Amino acid sequence: MILKGLKEKSIKKNLNSILNNREADFNSNKIESMGIIINADETQDLEAIKTIATALQIRPNKLRIIAFTTSKKEVTYSWETCFNPKDFTWNGKINNVELQGFLDTEFDVLISYYSKDVLELKYVTAASKAHFKVGIFQLDKRFNDLIIKTELMNIEAFKAELTKYLKVLNKLNT
Template sequence: MILKAFKEKSNKKYLNKLLSERQVNVTDKKISSLGIVININEIQDFERFNVLAESIKVRPNKLKIIAFSESKKDDLNSWDNCYYPKDFGWKGDIKNIELQSFLNTKFDVLVNYYEKEVLELKLITALSKSELKIGISKSDERLNDLIIKTNLKEFDVFKKELFKYLTILNKI
């Protein structure tokens, strides 16, 4: 229990270091790849993200959706890419090769569709090499370049606002 608290403190310190050193460099390059991070404990319908990608003209092979769960359950086995707290080590070390591959992919846009404050989700967002990070999380504004303030249940509003801002930024 004590080691878990030290590990969490180590990861928080690493996260703050990452966010303080972050350089924002958004260009007007059109979107061709999209990464999406969700908390599977908050949302189960991931098919809507395929529709979202299709509406902004991202091909299915350029779309990557990953999910995070705070507990390992048997019913989550149907989900292909689900990650757990055990996939994270000390000082933001990633123990899962597939998760590390996702983080190393340079997406044009990363959508962080989660509300709950989970350190591991914040680490995924901060470690991602995406050019533009968009989210609905309201707590730490350093994580995302664009924050669309909606609830998880208001996906259609999020989709409409995302489309509007991507058009303004000349991304689509």
Template sequence: MILKGFKEKSIEKHLNKLLSERQVNVTDKQIESLGVILNIDEIDDFELFRKFANFLKIRDNKLKIIAFSKNDKGMLTSWDVCFNPKDFGWNGAIKNAELQLFLETKYDALISYYEEDVLELKLITAMSKAQFKIGIVQDDERINDLIIKTKLKDFDLFKEETIKYLTILNKIKNEQ
């Protein structure tokens, strides 16, 4: 248990270092690729995000959804990429090759859709090379570029507000 605490502290320290060095560079480049990070323990309807990506005119091959669970069993086999706390080493080292590939992909936008304050989820969001990060209200506001103040279960409001702000920022064209 003591080692687990030290490991968490080393990950927290790495997270704070990443967030303090982060350069926010918001451009008006159109969103053509999208990464999504979910906490499967909170929400397991990934089809919402596929429909949202279709609405944004993002092709299926430019969309990647990954899930996190504190457990390492259960319904996790139905996901493309699912990770858990065992996929993280000291100082935020990633032990999962698929997760590492997700982090190295330069998505035009990343949606971090989770409310629970989970260190690994915040680390993945911070480590992502996505150009523009979108999330719901969390304790640490340094993680995302666009923060939508909504509840996790109110996806329609999240979608509506995200579209509104992406249109204002010229990241999508409003063709309605």
């Protein structure tokens, strides 16, 4: 129990450090690669999530999806990569090679498609090296460059709003 508290405090400290040192990396480059972070405890429809990339004309080989779950057993969803709280050490460092690889990838856009306030999800969003970050509405506005306030289960509305704003920002190849 003490280690859990220490772990949470360490992750929060690392998270605040990342957010305080974050500089906007906005450029006019077109979007060609995408990463999506989801909470598998909230969303289980992989095909619906993939339609976000399809709507933006992202090729399948340029799309990576990572899912978080609080489940300690092996997740049977068809996600590419899963992580859980056990993938963080007591001092807040990541000990999952696939998760670290996701964080080190410089996506053109990162979609944070989750609504629950989960520390590990927020950390992964903040630590990502993506150039442009988009998310569902959250109280802390430092995580994302663009926030779209929609219901989590209304993927069609999210796609429509995302497409609209990315066209305005001249980020799409259309």
